[in-house]
Amino acid sequence: MIRAVRGMNDILPDTTPLWQRLEHTARVLLLSYGYEEIRLPILEQTALFERSIGETTDIVEKEMYTFTDRNGDSLSLRPEGTAGAVRAVLQHNPFRNQAQRLWYMGPMFRRERPQKGRYRQFYQIGAEAFGMPGPDIDAELIILTRRLWRLLGLGGLQLEINTLGTATTRARFRQDLVSYFSASAEKLDQDSRRRLHSNPLRILDSKNPELQEVIQGAPTFERYVDPGSEQHFRQLREILEHNDIDYRVNPRLVRGLDYYSKTVFEWLTTELGAQGAVCGGGRYDGLVEHFGGEPTPAVGFAIGMDRLIELLRETPLNDIARTSNEPHLYLIVGGEKYYGSALRVAETVREAMPHIRLVTHCGSDSFKSQFKRADKSGARIALLLGEDEVSQGMVTVKHLRISSGQVTVPQSELIACLEKELARL
Numbered sequence: 001m002i003r004a005v006r007g008m009n010d011i012l013p014d015t016t017p018l019w020q021r022l023e024h025t026a027r028v029l030l031l032s033y034g035y036e037e038i039r040l041p042i043l044e045q046t047a048l049f050e051r052s053i054g055e056t057t058d059i060v061e062k063e064m065y066t067f068t069d070r071n072g073d074s075l076s077l078r079p080e081g082t083a084g085a086v087r088a089v090l091q092h093n094p095f096r097n098q099a100q101r102l103w104y105m106g107p108m109f110r111r112e113r114p115q116k117g118r119y120r121q122f123y124q125i126g127a128e129a130f131g132m133p134g135p136d137i138d139a140e141l142i143i144l145t146r147r148l149w150r151l152l153g154l155g156g157l158q159l160e161i162n163t164l165g166t167a168t169t170r171a172r173f174r175q176d177l178v179s180y181f182s183a184s185a186e187k188l189d190q191d192s193r194r195r196l197h198s199n200p201l202r203i204l205d206s207k208n209p210e211l212q213e214v215i216q217g218a219p220t221f222e223r224y225v226d227p228g229s230e231q232h233f234r235q236l237r238e239i240l241e242h243n244d245i246d247y248r249v250n251p252r253l254v255r256g257l258d259y260y261s262k263t264v265f266e267w268l269t270t271e272l273g274a275q276g277a278v279c280g281g282g283r284y285d286g287l288v289e290h291f292g293g294e295p296t297p298a299v300g301f302a303i304g305m306d307r308l309i310e311l312l313r314e315t316p317l318n319d320i321a322r323t324s325n326e327p328h329l330y331l332i333v334g335g336e337k338y339y340g341s342a343l344r345v346a347e348t349v350r351e352a353m354p355h356i357r358l359v360t361h362c363g364s365d366s367f368k369s370q371f372k373r374a375d376k377s378g379a380r381i382a383l384l385l386g387e388d389e390v391s392q393g394m395v396t397v398k399h400l401r402i403s404s405g406q407v408t409v410p411q412s413e414l415i416a417c418l419e420k421e422l423a424r425l
């Protein structure tokens with residue numbers, strides 16, 4: 001048997017209703033804040049990710065699905081959405097410093113070691129806001145995510161924030177980190193030694209318990225922050241406080257991608273074990289210019305949908321979603337001769353009641369097994385079209401969950417009858 005690729009999951013019908021709830025809630029919410037949807041290709045030129053995410057990040061170094069196309073181009077499955085969004089906006093609508101709010105949703109691909117909450121194909125909802133330099137828009141994005149948690153009934157998520165300053169101040173910090181870690185090089189693991197010169201900030205991010213002591217002693221960025229970033233960060237904190245958002249400043253929060261500056265943030269949960277981040281974001285003021293556009297400040301976030309779904313399983317939403325695939329009506333048919341009439345009756349119901357979920361039994365099974373199927377489907381009401389019904393132009397309506405018998409009505413009165421019967425449930 002051919003199986004799915006490791007780390008790439010099927011999402012089965014018992015879970016898709018939960019995904020649909022999340023997607024629908026996010027769509028309505030994002031639009032209500034003025035964010036417009038953008039749909040981007042899943043494949044991009046590899047150079048796009050190398051030049052934005054950074055050649056020495058884990059993602060680009062070892063996690064991208066990259067291949068050479070038949071014409072020799074190097075292409076990669078997108079590992080995240082920001083780079084593609086920036087590319088698309090530059091390609092179609094060169095910035096003239098106007099504000100733009102965009103969002104996207106879809107699969108991302110990273111060849112990480114699969115484990116609970118970490119997959120090789122996973123899904124993100126992302127938002128990107130271009131052309132707004134202030135902390136107000138950073139705060140708006142954070143407030144928007146808080147509203148999403150609320151709408152989904154999720155409690156207990158913690159916000160961590162930090163500032164990464166500007167590229168110049170980060171370069172000074174970086175230099176000092178290299179000196180500090182070089183002095184204790186023998187205490188570093190292989191990964192960190194490799195990163196020492198390419199990406200020393202990432203050492204701070206290491207989860208290796210044996211490194212924690214040396215990491216704790218490392219210089220922190222606070223001392224290096226430039227006054228502009230400092231002020232931006234202070235204002236952001238004030239706005240968050242004004243909006244009753246609890247946060248923790250985590251000076252170690254650096255995030256894995258190279259393009260961030262000033263604000264970075266993450267929403268975390270303790271309920272998912274090691275993979276506790278459900279949303280990450282930050283400001284990337286230099287990226288648009290880096291790609292040849294006008295200097296354009298930008299900030300965004302990405303929500304990990306797979307992890308949110310795991311959290312949602314423990315909420316009342318899960319029960320609502322669980323039943324939302326169930327049909328209201330199940331149509332039972334007395335035999336081959338009545339297929340035509342059955343499908344016609346079904347169409348009449350669909351025409352008049354477009355929101356009703358009606359499953360027609362297909363196949364000439366006995367009444368008994370059709371009733372069993374009706375029961376299993378979760379339907380509330382069975383419609384029955386047998387020989388007697390068809391010959392007299394009638395249809396039988398039978399409750400499956402409440403004991404109130406059945407009625408046989410002329411087909412012309414079926415809709416009125418269903419409206420009455422469904423209202424009783």
Ligand code: AMP
Pocket residue numbers: 080110112117118119120121122123124256277278279280281302303304305306307
């Ligand atoms: P990042 O783009 O790495 O900042 O990720 C943003 C969010 O996407 C994270 O907070 C996670 O919730 C989610 N995420 C990232 N990588 C994975 C993965 N391999 N599997 C599942 N979710 C992920």
